[in-house]
Amino acid sequence: MTGAVAGRALRDPFAVRAQHLNGSSLAELFVLARERSAIDLAVGTPGFPVTPPRLIEGAVEALRSGRNQYEAAHGEAMLRRQIADSFSTPADPDTDITVTVGGTEALCAAVLASVDPGDEVVILEPFYENFVNAIALAGGVPRVVSLRAPHWRLDAAELAEAFGPRTRALIVNSPSNPTGRMLTxxxxxxxxxxxxxxxxxxxxxxxxAGLVFDGRNHLSVMDVPGLRDRSIVIGSLSKSLAVSGWRLGYLRAEARRTDVLRRVHEVTSNGAAAPLQFAAGHAGLVAGERWRPAIDLAARRDVAQQIFGDLGFTFQPAEGGCFLLADISAVTAADCRDYVRRLLEESAVLVVPATPFFADPERGSRYVRIAFNRTLDTLRAAERNLSR
Structure with a gap:
């Protein structure tokens, strides 16, 4: 008998929250991009900066010296100390810092530790699309507050309307993916x-946080007295140290929250790769002045803004991060998804349609996201293709 047991229809075997997760919206475009040997200005995988050689050498040394077994689940001691020392407001590496398997696991652990099914979570739009997935995984309900274009500013009255008795958490992102804006x-x-x-x-x-431009200083929620004891910070080494494949992220929170976060972390991953943690912690690049890629990355931002500005795209200059969110209204009447496909087919340059960053895809239909953490040669090659 198919589809029924003793006359009874089979239940759907999947959890509702799992069915609400969104897969990659770019899979088909990436296939076309590979077929055309296109220049990828879509994903945030760093083409710049280049992974520091001392990190690679440190990882090889750690592997060869036998650091191939479990590390403490909450993270290698030196790496936690380096992360703690990187903040402007002090943190205790023993009670406040947890090393995670990338920023994605940190996000999921933070939401799972804070949100029960049915709880509401406020998010600011446009948003990093995994925020919605993490909320869905926890069974939460997103409440979206739209930032005001073109400067992507927060309206205090609209934010206040999103809060209520069922509100359990608020997710913010500064500098922002995709806008490059920093909260004031x-x-x-x-x-x-x-x-x-x-x-x-x-x-x-x-x-x-380590990629902010034009002399700005990053402002963390931990720098705001009214937020310090009720916040969880998500961090990552993927972009700042150009080791996205190493999957090294972290969580920062006060000790009571950290205790719960670490229990969720142990259940979900039981720890990040030991030799890579050792290499990152002992390279001495996470904290201090020895590694500052933001100045050179700002130059790439300027080149990308010049290239796409000359084409008629409009955007707010990125204050940090590695993305521009560009309005294509002056360039085409097409929906961004159609325009991105046309740009790929005609110029072999891939950017991202911005619809996944909005709760209502229509609100994102006039925007594309452009990654500028690339070599200057890559950006200039994209410029040549686009000029054709």
Whole structure:
């Protein structure tokens, strides 16, 4: 008998929250890009900076010296100390820092530790699309607050309307993927006021904290007194050290929250790769002044802005991160998904349609995301293709 047992229809074998997860919206485009040997300005995988040689040498040494078994689940001691020392507001490496399997696991652990099924989670739009997936995985309900284009500013009244008795968490991202914007102290103070009123946890994605431009200083939620004890910071070494394949991220929170985060982390992964943690911790590049790629990355941002600005794209200059969110309204009347495909077919350059960054795809239909963490040669090659 097919589809039924003793006259009874079989149940759907999948959890509802799993069915609501979104897969990659770019899979088909990546296939076409490979077929055309296209220049990839889509994904954030770093073409620049180049992975520091001392990191690679440190990983090889760690492997050969026998560091091939389990590390402490919450992370190798030197790496935690380096991460703690990288913050402007002090952190205790023993009680506040947990090394994770990339920023993605850190995000999922933070949401799973903070959100029960049915709880509401406020997110700011446009958003990194995995925020929605992490909320769905926990059984939470997203409440979307749209930032005001073209400057992508937060409206305090609209944010306040999104909070209520069921609000359990707020996810922020500064610098932002995809806009490159950084939240201001005024905006963070307003967030602190609302979170205190409704007793809400702030989950702050700060993976681009080391990549801020034009003399700015990164402002963490941990630098805001009203947020320090109710926040969880997500960090990553993927972009800043150009080791996205190493999957090294971290969580920062006060000790009581860290205790719960570490239990979730142990259940989900039981720890990141030991030799890679050792290499990153002992290379001395996570904290201090020895490794500052932001200045050279800002030059790539400027080149990308010049290339696409000359084509008629409009955007706010990225304050940090590695992406531009560009309005294509002056270039084409087409939907961004159609335009991206046409650009790929005619110029062999791949950018990202921005619809996945919006709860309503129509709101993102006039935008594309452009990754500029590339070599200058790659950006200039894209310019030549586009000029044709």
């Amino acid at each position: 102290l005024e905006e963070l103070d307003e967030i602190a006021r609302l979170c205190e009123r409704w007793d809400v946890t702030v989950i702050s994605d700060e993976v681009y």
